Amino acid sequence: MRYSKIPNETVRRLPVYLRGLTLISQQGLSSVSSSKLADFVSVNPWQIRKDFSYFGDFGTRGVGYNIENLARQIKKILKLDTTRKTALVGVGNLGSAIMAYTGFGTYGFQITAAFDNDPAKIGRKMNDVAVESISMLDTLGKRQVDMAIIAVPEQAAQDVADSLVRAGIKGILNFSPRRIVVPKKIKVITIDIATDLARLPYYI
Amino acid sequence: MRYSKIPNETVRRLPVYLRGLTLISQQGLSSVSSSKLADFVSVNPWQIRKDFSYFGDFGTRGVGYNIENLARQIKKILKLDTTRKTALVGVGNLGSAIMAYTGFGTYGFQITAAFDNDPAKIGRKMNDVAVESISMLDTLGKRQVDMAIIAVPEQAAQDVADSLVRAGIKGILNFSPRRIVVPKKIKVITIDIATDLARLPYYI
DNA sequence: GTGACTTTGTGAATGTGAACACAAGCACTA
DNA sequence: TAGTGCTTGTGTTCACATTCACAAAGTCAC
Numbered sequence: 001m002r003y004s005k006i007p008n009e010t011v012r013r014l015p016v017y018l019r020g021l022t023l024i025s026q027q028g029l030s031s032v033s034s035s036k037l038a039d040f041v042s043v044n045p046w047q048i049r050k051d052f053s054y055f056g057d058f059g060t061r062g063v064g065y066n067i068e069n070l071a072r073q074i075k076k077i078l079k080l081d082t083t084r085k086t087a088l089v090g091v092g093n094l095g096s097a098i099m100a101y102t103g104f105g106t107y108g109f110q111i112t113a114a115f116d117n118d119p120a121k122i123g124r125k126m127n128d129v130a131v132e133s134i135s136m137l138d139t140l141g142k143r144q145v146d147m148a149i150i151a152v153p154e155q156a157a158q159d160v161a162d163s164l165v166r167a168g169i170k171g172i173l174n175f176s177p178r179r180i181v182v183p184k185k186i187k188v189i190t191i192d193i194a195t196d197l198a199r200l201p202y203y204i
Numbered sequence: 205m206r207y208s209k210i211p212n213e214t215v216r217r218l219p220v221y222l223r224g225l226t227l228i229s230q231q232g233l234s235s236v237s238s239s240k241l242a243d244f245v246s247v248n249p250w251q252i253r254k255d256f257s258y259f260g261d262f263g264t265r266g267v268g269y270n271i272e273n274l275a276r277q278i279k280k281i282l283k284l285d286t287t288r289k290t291a292l293v294g295v296g297n298l299g300s301a302i303m304a305y306t307g308f309g310t311y312g313f314q315i316t317a318a319f320d321n322d323p324a325k326i327g328r329k330m331n332d333v334a335v336e337s338i339s340m341l342d343t344l345g346k347r348q349v350d351m352a353i354i355a356v357p358e359q360a361a362q363d364v365a366d367s368l369v370r371a372g373i374k375g376i377l378n379f380s381p382r383r384i385v386v387p388k389k390i391k392v393i394t395i396d397i398a399t400d401l402a403r404l405p406y407y408i
Numbered sequence: 409g410t411g412a413c414t415t416t417g418t419g420a421a422t423g424t425g426a427a428c429a430c431a432a433g434c435a436c437t438a
Numbered sequence: 439t440a441g442t443g444c445t446t447g448t449g450t451t452c453a454c455a456t457t458c459a460c461a462a463a464g465t466c467a468c
Contacts, residue, residue, distance in 0.1 A: 015402035061416040062464035079405040093301035103398040171404040177307050187407040194307040198219035200375040201283040203391040265446045266434040
């Protein structure tokens with residue numbers, strides 16, 4: 001396995017491949033060619049092969065890739081080979097949607113903690129997880145949770161982020177449109193629905 | 205104004221600039237330099253200037269950019285200078301979150317129609333919009349709605365997309381992780397929460 | 409084992425975007 | 439009007455990503 005100098009764009013595509021593989025394996029197949037996989041994920045076959053070649057030789061010429069093995073390798077590269085505990089902050093509509101979302105399983109994510117500042121919500125159970133007060137964020141470090149999802153109103157986003165950093169969280173998925181400032185050791189990925197939507201008219 | 209060969213990445217950043225400008229103008233300023241704007245949007249000053257230079261000379265050397273004028277130009281480029289009617293399909297947790305989201309105003313979006321297939325939800329009003337049956341999707345074409353947001357379970361996503369295409373929708377923002385197949389005249393932007401989250405551990 | 413066929417893996421070419429440095433232009437002061 | 443201080447606009451360089459073409463390596467049938 002080479003692991004050297006993996007392009008950012010390749011990392012961005014790996015989860016997509018993983019999803020495609022899961023879909024294909026549900027059809028009972030055990031092996032897949034780059035062009036078959038390409039149909040599923042809308043990426044060119046040569047792009048797929050190039051991406052995989054950054055890590056090592058996973059395929060068999062004349063046959064294709066063993067689905068199970070390939071999926072395992074990708075998970076290992078993305079450090080998804082262990083179950084990851086994730087915290088959710090903000091249990092409004094968006095938070096509830098995230099909580100109910102079943103797509104995280106493929107990647108080994110497990111939401112094991114949920115926080116909100118609304119007293120009416122605190123204590124209530126959602127998906128077997130009891131909602132806690134925001135003031136309990138500090139305890140996350142001791143609970144082996146190293147990732148968090150921020151789904152609070154934008155005014156509160158920075159404060160929550162600060163608390164998460166203090167608690168030792170290492171990665172944040174931020175749904176608020178506000179820019180969040182954190183030490184640069186900590187990785188933040190921001191999803192802003194409105195900015196994505198705003199691109200659409202340009203292409204119409 | 206030049207308008208020739210605008211890099212995709214620039215188009216992706218324009219809505220971000222627009223948001224930054226809105227934020228800054230709320231501070232009562234009327235003019236801003238590229239480096240001041242850079243602080244707000246986390247993009248390098250020279251990148252900002254380069255991006256703007258693709259369209260024309262908006263700034264004044266020694267001074268900066270007139271906020272109001274720049275915002276107007278960006279809106280024009282992104283075709284956001286008119287109010288755009290948007291339909292929302294799927295009023296579950298995610299759909300409700302989108303409905304309640306106030307960030308669309310900056311870009312001139314207005315959600316004027318909402319659809320669901322749950323009889324319990326049909327007829328109910330959310331944000332002054334009455335939820336309609338999915339079977340009414342066909343009527344969108346006559347209502348001058350040309351964009352839609354898909355927030356339904358992934359099994360239903362393709363069917364909904366097909367209906368939207370038949371109704372004459374030209375742009376789709378897709379929240380389901382399933383790949384959606386549409387005529388290539390129609391622009392689809394997909395946001396898959398799980399794939400974004402899945403990148404996070406790699407960088408930790 | 410041989411030939412026909414498939415599919416991978418990758419060096420090289422091409423394309424695209426980011427980073428940079430600096431000349432050109434404007435405001436303001438005296 | 440001349441001088442000083444800022445900030446823009448952009449040609450150039452550099453870094454990264456995509457595309458392509460094809461040799462290498464496997465399967466399968468006989």
